Amino acid sequence: MNQSKLYISPSVVIESMRDNGYKNTAYATAELIDNSIQAGATCVRLACFEKYKNRGKQIEQIAIIDDGKGMPSDVLHLALEFGGSKHREDEKGMGKFGMGLPNSSVSQCCLTEVWSWTNPEEILYTFLDIDKIKNKEIESIPAPIAKELPEHIKQAFNGEIPNSGTVILWSRLDRLNWKTSKSIKLHTESLIGRIYRRQLSSESEYNKNKSPLRIVFQCYEYNDLTQSYLEVSSESFKPNDPLYLYTDTTLPTLPAPVSKISAFAVKDIREFPIEYEDGKFSTVIVRTSTLKPEVAKALRATTDDKIGATVWGKHMKKNIGLSVVRADRELDLIADYYINDNNTKDRWIGVEVEFEPVLDQFFGVTNNKQGANKIKYIPLDKLASEVVDTEGKTEAELEAEYLRYLNEDAPWDAKVTEINQAIKDMISAAYKEIKDIGFTGVKSSSLSNTTMTKTDPTNIQATIAERQRAEEYGIVGDDAEPDVQSISEHLKNEGFPEEEVEKTIQEIIANNLKVMFEYREGLDDFFDITSFQGFTLIRINTEHSFYSKFMKNANEDERKLLNLCLAAWGRMEKEATTNIQKECRNTRRRWGMMLDEYLGDAVE
Structure with missing residues (x-):
């Protein structure tokens, strides 16, 4: 047997x-x-x-x-x-x-x-x-x-x-x-x-x-x-939306006055019905979104550089590409799908194509659900040259002849090609809108008639870190808005001129700051930390040897890293118990004095 x-x-x-x-x-x-x-x-x-x-x-x-x-x-x-x-x-x-x-x-x-x-x-x-x-x-x-x-x-x-x-x-x-x-x-x-x-x-x-x-x-x-x-x-985990249409995402909180709105708005939506079986249809949806003008204005006001260099611009840069969405979950983000701009400024637009699993074969979805092989942009004239005679024909004529060929011999491929072409056209239209408005490559110093108040980007980054820390290890006062009256009174008591106090308060309000750095003479220590309800002011002594021997001549990245280290110390003091806070302040003072002694003979 x-x-x-x-x-x-x-x-x-x-x-x-x-x-x-x-x-x-x-x-x-x-x-x-x-x-x-x-x-x-x-x-x-x-x-x-x-x-x-x-x-x-x-x-x-x-x-x-x-x-x-x-x-x-x-x-x-x-x-x-x-x-x-x-x-x-x-x-x-x-x-x-x-x-x-x-x-x-x-x-x-x-x-x-x-x-x-x-x-x-x-x-x-x-x-x-x-x-x-x-x-x-x-x-x-x-x-x-x-x-x-x-x-x-x-x-x-x-x-x-x-x-x-x-x-x-x-x-x-x-x-x-x-x-x-x-x-x-x-x-x-x-x-x-x-x-x-x-x-x-x-x-x-x-x-x-x-x-x-x-x-x-x-x-x-x-x-x-x-x-x-x-x-x-x-x-x-928080949602990470490459179309930037939600506000509850990993994108750092936008600066005031746009801190409570989404960064992008829907630009265009197109639908494509596909017959996947006799008499059965499913709809493919393509969406594009673009950066809102008021958000662009607020981001520009935070920097003298291009807004692509801000924390928001860097976040958007990581989400460049066509998002392929199947059954409400993303399969892939195709980073090189018809990037319209050589400097990848397309980060100011979002684009996604959405479909149901019944169209898996139509789009060539892999069985590990990491991509759809047929969603890719290839110029139609290049495709046409593979199947039709190109001699003496314009690009438009080649494209038209190629689509006729596909509709006769491979109707599904014709529909996929139509969708890919539509995605390309929608990306071009979205980018044209952004380009015409001038979102990309514009420095805040070139703007006029703006009521926004600029701030050091390190203030923004420290504020974002403070908010993120507060979400996981919250303490009393984290949810409060900065007490501007207490801040104002404190600065006045420190001898700040009236106009400088007003400028500082406006900077805090305009940029929704929770942390701010200030450089000044006459402090007892290398750095001083003052916490109000919902706000931390970190002052750095410009007369201290560490400032004169290092920070004064440091580049922007080096200064930012050091300031963020000081902001982390400030947060540690805020989270500590009352007794520990006192010991932290004493340690900070002793360390500043010791640092001055060690650096006293260092070469400038």
């Missing part, structure tokens, strides 16, 4: 399946977050568990933890099979290829464990172990069994396991791009925030009738004394 054999031996192919094209660890974790969102999760936790090794801290495990609807035994058994997911049955859902969980997992680790439950009294467990598959110890995913969650995973739930949910735990992490939780967070927060901006923003249409999704980054360190993991940080 002949025994049936596996068509493909898992032990032979498993290693090659690990090279499945994920750009990095952040994109791999996004696959798992997709599954959580599709399972109806309201909170997804990305938890890193670290231990100290010979070379310092290193991640031992990564977990994706959610409070979604969970999986019964039969669904869980399929979830780790390549192509076995039930998500194929949801033609509009994020996950559709049935490859996300096993594909992303094997790209990063050798052991993937999954716990899932539809009620917390019966938690089911199974796993995918690459080493056991390679050694032919197992050739299929084990049937789920009842198994309790590990204690450190329970801890990540903050003591209360939800009524349903799923935990995916990666161990034996041999293919991570980054080895520490700090690096993981640094490289994922902007990307995760951009991929799931619609789910995370309270202002998006996606959340019109529900609360925004929370994606939380948690870090745990192993304590040898307690033999357990202790939480060292927990922070929610």
Whole structure:
């Protein structure tokens, strides 16, 4: 009697399946977050568990933890099979290829464990172990069994396991791009925030009738004394919107008077109906957005340089490109898609193309959901030259002939080409509007009749850092507006001229400052810190040897870095208890005196 054999031996192919094209660890974790969102999760936790090794801290495990609807035994058994997911049955859902969980997992680790439950009294467990598959110890995913969650995973739930949910735990992490939780967070927060901006923003249409999704980054360190993991940080991801239409994003707070509005406004929207099956249509939507004139004016007023050099301009520069959105999540940001300006000033516009999963084949979506191969701009005359006679024909004639050819021989390709051409035209129109208004390359010193008050960019950067710190480690007074009356009285008591006090107050109000630096003579210490409700004034002594021997001749970047160090000290003093604050002030004074002694004989 002949025994049936596996068509493909898992032990032979498993290693090659690990090279499945994920750009990095952040994109791999996004696959798992997709599954959580599709399972109806309201909170997804990305938890890193670290231990100290010979070379310092290193991640031992990564977990994706959610409070979604969970999986019964039969669904869980399929979830780790390549192509076995039930998500194929949801033609509009994020996950559709049935490859996300096993594909992303094997790209990063050798052991993937999954716990899932539809009620917390019966938690089911199974796993995918690459080493056991390679050694032919197992050739299929084990049937789920009842198994309790590990204690450190329970801890990540903050003591209360939800009524349903799923935990995916990666161990034996041999293919991570980054080895520490700090690096993981640094490289994922902007990307995760951009991929799931619609789910995370309270202002998006996606959340019109529900609360925004929370994606939380948690870090745990192993304590040898307690033999357990202790939480060292927990922070929610913010949306990162490349169209800049939301206000609750990672973009630093805009300066007054535009601090409470979005940076961009919608410029144009076009829709393209696509027949993907006989009688069935789906709509492709293309949007562009442009920087608002009033925002451009406010940004110009903060600098004597181009506004691209400000913290807002630098943020926008990182989001240059065409955002490809599928099922309300970003697949890719194509940075080089018809950049209209050689100096990449297109950061003052945003553009996205949006479609449903039923158009995956139409756009050539990859099964790891990291791109759409057919969304790319190629000049039509170049395409035409490959299939039609070019001799004696103008560019317009070539384009028209090429489109006729496509409509006859490949109607889908014709429609894709039409959409790509429309995106290019919309980008050109958006950029023309910006160029005509003159947003790019204009220095504030060239402006006239403006009521804005300029400030040192370091004041802005320190203010942004102060606000970000306050969000995570808030203290009394953080939410208060700067007490301008107290500031004014303090400056007057210090002997400031009336007109200088007024100028300083206007600068604080106009730029929505929480931190401000000032240089002056006659201070007792190298630097002095005065805190009011909602405001910190840092004064630097221009008569101190450190100022005369270093700061006076330092370049802008060096001075900015030192000032931000002083701002961090100021925040530390504010967060300290009363007794510690007194010791901080004494230490600051002693250090300033010692610094003066050490530098006294230094060469100028």
